[in-house]
Amino acid sequence: MSKPVIGITTYLTLARFGVWEEDSALIPAAYVRAVEAAGGRPLLVPPSVDGIEETLDRLDGLLFSGGSDLDPELYAQEVHAETNGVVPERDQAEIALLQAALERDMPVLAICRGSQVLNVARGGDLVQHLPDVVGDEKHKHTPGVFADHDVDLVSGTRVQDILGDHAPVKSHHHQGYGQLGEGLREAARAADGTIEALEDPTRRFAVGVLWHPEAGEDFALFKALVEEAGRYRDERR
Numbered sequence: 001m002s003k004p005v006i007g008i009t010t011y012l013t014l015a016r017f018g019v020w021e022e023d024s025a026l027i028p029a030a031y032v033r034a035v036e037a038a039g040g041r042p043l044l045v046p047p048s049v050d051g052i053e054e055t056l057d058r059l060d061g062l063l064f065s066g067g068s069d070l071d072p073e074l075y076a077q078e079v080h081a082e083t084n085g086v087v088p089e090r091d092q093a094e095i096a097l098l099q100a101a102l103e104r105d106m107p108v109l110a111i112c113r114g115s116q117v118l119n120v121a122r123g124g125d126l127v128q129h130l131p132d133v134v135g136d137e138k139h140k141h142t143p144g145v146f147a148d149h150d151v152d153l154v155s156g157t158r159v160q161d162i163l164g165d166h167a168p169v170k171s172h173h174h175q176g177y178g179q180l181g182e183g184l185r186e187a188a189r190a191a192d193g194t195i196e197a198l199e200d201p202t203r204r205f206a207v208g209v210l211w212h213p214e215a216g217e218d219f220a221l222f223k224a225l226v227e228e229a230g231r232y233r234d235e236r237r
Contacts (some may be wrong), residue, residue: 064114122181
């Protein structure tokens with residue numbers, strides 16, 4: 001039997017390849033390897049508002065990747081001095097893709113920025129700079145280096161069912177969730193009180209985490225996504 005096809009959203013950024021420097025749609029290979037290790041077939045999905053339904057017809061699940069900050073205009077806030085790297089084209093495309101996927105009840109795992117897309121797409125907002133709230137930069141202490149800390153999973157959530165009561169995680173974010181979007185509930189917290197995961201309990205699998213499971217050694221979240229994607233594929237045949 002063929003493997004469930006998992007779409008992975010890509011960055012839209014300037015990249016260098018040999019003598020070329022071009023606008024590129026790319027993704028860190030860790031996401032691809034994590035999906036493969038979980039038994040899925042990864043397929044990169046560049047940001048585009050065209051052909052969303054056609055794209056979803058070819059997928060069994062979606063992984064929303066990390067990346068730069070979302071445009072605060074999407075959640076009616078002024079731009080914070082520390083908000084940077086906004087790519088409106090990617091923001092608009094991913095919000096539209098996510099909303100369409102949720103309408104189909106397609107399995108979705110949203111990571112770091114991706115989980116912020118999930119919250120904003122459901123009408124929530126973001127804390128644009130967590131150090132303003134928690135008083136330090138423990139969630140992103142060094143650019144380009146993941147921060148290690150633990151999270152406590154909320155009892156009765158899908159994430160707790162997958163990971164247990166506590167889990168070590170790798171983070172690299174300076175933004176977090178503010179007001180949670182419609183239908184979403186918190187699923188994990190860090191020791192400083194920051195909400196680290198959210199989910200929609202009315203969907204078959206709609207989970208967002210602020211940490212980076214693709215950078216760890218436990219691919220349980222990816223395995224759960226792939227398993228649910230397989231069931232989704234079988235049910236729509």
